[in-house]
Amino acid sequence: MSSATHRTAEEIGRTATGPRPVPPLGEQRFAADLSHVDTELSNGLRVLAVRKATVPLVELRVWIPFAGTDVLHPATAEVLAETLLTGTARRDRIAVDTELALIGGDLGAGVDPERLILNGTTLASGLPTMLDVLGDVFTGASYADAEVARERERLIERIAVSRTQPRTIAREALQKQRYGDHPAVREVPxxxxxxxxxxxxxxxxxxxxVLPRGSVLVIVGDIDPETIIGDLEKALGGWASDATAARLPALPELSGGNVLLVPRSGAVQSQLRLSAQTVxxxxxxxAAVQMANLVFGGYxxxxxxxNIREDKGYTYSAHSGFEFTDQNxxxxxxxxxxxxxTAAALLETRYELGRLGMVPPTAEEVESVRQYAIGSLVTATSSQTGLAGQLTALAATGLGPEWLAEHPARLAEVTAEEVAQAALxxxxxxxFSGVxxxxxxxxxxxxxxxxDVTVGAPAE
Incomplete structure (x- = not known):
């Protein structure tokens, strides 16, 4: 194509009468509309099973409340997560890995102060094997001495590296500033x-x-939600206890106010972290608060x-978003x-927070974030992986697929006045307080x- 016929992106985006308008969202089919079952197994495990047969795969998530008050709980929990899948009374590490590989499967575990979570993916045809391995792990994980010693040493090395990372240091400082000595603070042992x-x-x-009662299993994919319950009962029925998985104590409500400057000598960059209680x-x-957040810093x-990225160049990335922990x-x-x-960025951030309430979002801003919120929800639930992740996050607070199906309508009904009031x-x-x-x-x-900025003790 010759240069005479080449059009720039700006030219493509305009018409003779002005900028080309963004087309409105069409009618969407939400993944949560698909058939599902929300029930409880005999051992107290809640199951959300959703059919999404776009590909012959199955995504599986197990969410287990995993709070603990013992001073060594964070360290022991991390070692447990690292060694949970390294062998059982029936299978050693190699057998576990081999059986999963033969079904095109993958299974991993991770832990934080709130929960132990297992993530699994398999070909639909291999689901019986995946469930058998999972049941075996829950009832017979062996934590062999050699495996614990090996993973413990690897974990120590990773922690040493993690604790030098600015973002890890900032996260820990924010948690301590917000919640003091609450167990939720101990994210990195x-x-x-x-x-x-x-x-x-x-x-x-x-x-x-590692208990079923109070926990949730989410399974999404090429399955029959009705018949899968029987398969789960058979595979996981032996995983049983009269006790209930331990949830975190309620987090204290944030009151706002002071920002703490945490010294990190010689740092060439600063990490700004602010936080406020929300709904x-x-x-x-x-829905209105979600849209107010998007106007402020959510996309x-x-x-x-x-302001602080495009106009002033103070940062490469700035973002605001929600963090959900249990009911908080x-x-x-x-x-x-x-x-x-750094000081200018904090000043402008405070300015934009104030301006959000004093200069309410315009009708155009509200409509833009409405379309973004609805569209991003559709995108996030369009794949098996995305839907499983969304449902797992919702299940932690007792919600299910119905919330996903109904939320676009809630977003559509929010008025500009409601967004303005939420901003205020x-x-x-x-x-907002923070570090x-x-x-x-x-x-x-x-x-x-x-x-409202004070200097605290140096970062550890």
């Missing part, structure tokens, strides 16, 4: 605690805490991104900045001059 974890402690934790998904105002065309919900603001832009009620600057992690010698003079 100390290496010295991991070093003293013994196999018998891991086995005892499995017996006491859970079950709240009648959640690329938001006010915060336009907060909204977080994240930005990483160069030292010389939930995004006022005084509601800045960086070189205090360089940052303190300007940050403390802004007000």
């Amino acid at each position: 100390r290496a010295e605690d991991v070093a003293v974890v013994e196999p018998e402690q891991v086995r005892a934790l499995h017996t006491a805490s 859970p998904r079950t709240h009648p105002r959640y 690329f065309s938001s006010r915060l991104v336009e 919900a907060v909204v977080n603001i994240d930005a990483d900045t160069a030292n010389d832009a 009620d939930y995004f006022a600057p005084k509601r 800045v992690v960086g070189d205090a010698e360089l940052l303190a003079p300007k940050l403390t001059a802004l007000g």
